[in-house]
Amino acid sequence: MRIDRERATQVTVRDQPAKEHRRTRQRAAVDEVLDETEDFISAQELHALLRTRGAGVGLATVYRTLQTLADDGRVDVLRSDAGEAVYRRCVREEHHHHLVCRSCGATVEIAGPTVERWAKSVADQHGYTDVSHTLEIFGTCPRCAA
Amino acid sequence: MRIDRERATQVTVRDQPAKEHRRTRQRAAVDEVLDETEDFISAQELHALLRTRGAGVGLATVYRTLQTLADDGRVDVLRSDAGEAVYRRCVREEHHHHLVCRSCGATVEIAGPTVERWAKSVADQHGYTDVSHTLEIFGTCPRCAA
DNA sequence: TCAAGACTGACAACCATTGTCAAAACAGCC
DNA sequence: GGCTGTTTTGACAATGGTTGTCAGTCTTGA
Numbered sequence: 001m002r003i004d005r006e007r008a009t010q011v012t013v014r015d016q017p018a019k020e021h022r023r024t025r026q027r028a029a030v031d032e033v034l035d036e037t038e039d040f041i042s043a044q045e046l047h048a049l050l051r052t053r054g055a056g057v058g059l060a061t062v063y064r065t066l067q068t069l070a071d072d073g074r075v076d077v078l079r080s081d082a083g084e085a086v087y088r089r090c091v092r093e094e095h096h097h098h099l100v101c102r103s104c105g106a107t108v109e110i111a112g113p114t115v116e117r118w119a120k121s122v123a124d125q126h127g128y129t130d131v132s133h134t135l136e137i138f139g140t141c142p143r144c145a146a
Numbered sequence: 147m148r149i150d151r152e153r154a155t156q157v158t159v160r161d162q163p164a165k166e167h168r169r170t171r172q173r174a175a176v177d178e179v180l181d182e183t184e185d186f187i188s189a190q191e192l193h194a195l196l197r198t199r200g201a202g203v204g205l206a207t208v209y210r211t212l213q214t215l216a217d218d219g220r221v222d223v224l225r226s227d228a229g230e231a232v233y234r235r236c237v238r239e240e241h242h243h244h245l246v247c248r249s250c251g252a253t254v255e256i257a258g259p260t261v262e263r264w265a266k267s268v269a270d271q272h273g274y275t276d277v278s279h280t281l282e283i284f285g286t287c288p289r290c291a292a
Numbered sequence: 293t294c295a296a297g298a299c300t301g302a303c304a305a306c307c308a309t310t311g312t313c314a315a316a317a318c319a320g321c322c
Numbered sequence: 323g324g325c326t327g328t329t330t331t332g333a334c335a336a337t338g339g340t341t342g343t344c345a346g347t348c349t350t351g352a
Contacts, residue, residue, distance in 0.1 A: 021298085021299095022299070022348085024299065024300080024348075024349075025348090026300070043339080043340080044340095056301095057300085057301090058300060058302070059301085059302090060300080060302080060340090060341075060342090061299080061301065064299085079225050083229040083231070083308085083309090083339080084229075085229065085339085099268060099269060099274060108272050108274075110268055112264065114264055115261055115264060118258065118260055122256055122258070123283055126254050126287075127288035128247065128283075128286060128288070129285055129286050130291075131283060131284065133281065133282060134280065134281070134282050134284075135261075135280070136280050137279040138277065138278050139269045139277040140274060141272075141274055142273035142275075145273075167329090168318055168319075168328090170318075170329090170330065171317090172331070172332095173330090189309080202332095203331090203332090204331060205309090205332085206311090206331080206333080207332065209308090209310075210310095210330085210331085228308095229308085231308085231309085
């Protein structure tokens, strides 16, 4: 197995502050959807949504745009269990995790300094350096449980 | 987004104790590789490995076998960053996490009762029930860092 | 306005994974 | 050892998310 350094996880702290990109209709459209969407959404879903709105954007463009945003640290990425990448505008600037509803996808962003420290110390203990981690909590939200 | 209840994460506790399966050459071969392999391995890699050994096993069979093992809780599954599912014979019986080397895949299994409790309490706080979680730590192992 | 180059979109290509289904292997039984 | 019902296998097709391609279009800075 080979884990790509750059894309290993969305929680890796970025060094470069984000290159400038051109403002285009397509990117604005994707941005708008992300702004309106509370929960994680897949590239496919986003593409379909744009299509129904009439603001057609090519699928490849949606993928590219999301990837760019992710690279710039402007959206959170995580993999749904099906292996599909799902995206979400991140609200917190700092490193954080998610509590995600299994059935509707409702998400709560969570800061966990304790966990951060724990992860760091565990890695140190085993001599691992350059550490990052992924942590997501899944459950059934109150609304879906009702 | 739809997160499948059954496969949401490898850390969900299994209720059923594992159905009996027939012993076949193919399953034995997969088992053997898993026994010998310390680190996470993908279905594709395992398949290729078997092929080079002469113990040819169909790709579909490899997938099915791994899936069965995973369902029975006999192997750990996690998704590499590329979205590929990777498997590993789990050593610990109880719920645990992994510290994985980004470059060589070397893995350390980790128990983190603190984290378990934290995850549970966070979920409770937000009214989420039926909680499970994923947590993996990535880093560069001492050998690769040298 | 203009040119350079970034961006887009339709489509093909990729690749992990799953579905299909007839043939083969297994386990229990005689 | 054979028989038989069931499980398992494997070759192949199909699926589906994602990425590559490349000519045409749009942005931007001059």
